[in-house]
Amino acid sequence: MLSSITPEQENIFNSTDEWTSRIRFQEECTTLTLKGKRTHSSAIELEWTIDDVVASHIVEQMECPTVMKTRHVWTGVDGLVWEIDEFEGDLLGLTIAEVELPSENSPVAIPSWVGEEITGRHQWSNSSLARNGWP
Numbered sequence: 533m534l535s536s537i538t539p540e541q542e543n544i545f546n547s548t549d550e551w552t553s554r555i556r557f558q559e560e561c562t563t564l565t566l567k568g569k570r571t572h573s574s575a576i577e578l579e580w581t582i583d584d585v586v587a588s589h590i591v592e593q594m595e596c597p598t599v600m601k602t603r604h605v606w607t608g609v610d611g612l613v614w615e616i617d618e619f620e621g622d623l624l625g626l627t628i629a630e631v632e633l634p635s636e637n638s639p640v641a642i643p644s645w646v647g648e649e650i651t652g653r654h655q656w657s658n659s660s661l662a663r664n665g666w667p
Contacts, residue, residue: 603617
């Protein structure tokens with residue numbers, strides 16, 4: 533079990549056995565994220581900051597599917613923050629933009645540069661892309 537888990541996080545963690553894990557290396561910190569099963573456009577996420585050396589060791593020791601990408605952050609005219617991922621390696625050329633809404637029914641101003649809507653389509657998730665490549 534994780535040493536810095538709160539009782540609330542532990543209850544959430546124990547609520548399902550269907551977690552997808554992610555380690556994200558960023559300049560300012562490295563994070564471990566557990567994502568619960570997605571229901572249309574929502575999923576539970578638990579996140580912790582972890583030591584870079586420990587994270588690197590985990591990645592080196594595990595044979596697991598991965599995606600490499602560069603993330604850009606952009607704020608829309610409505611004040612919502614978009615995360616734009618430019619993929620690398622086998623997924624070079626793929627760009628996915630995502631915005632987190634306060635609730636599923638919140639209005640959002642879709643920028644003109646956004647293409648196809650893929651919300652709720654599991655084949656475009658990072659875990660699916662890592663295992664299967666482009667849909």
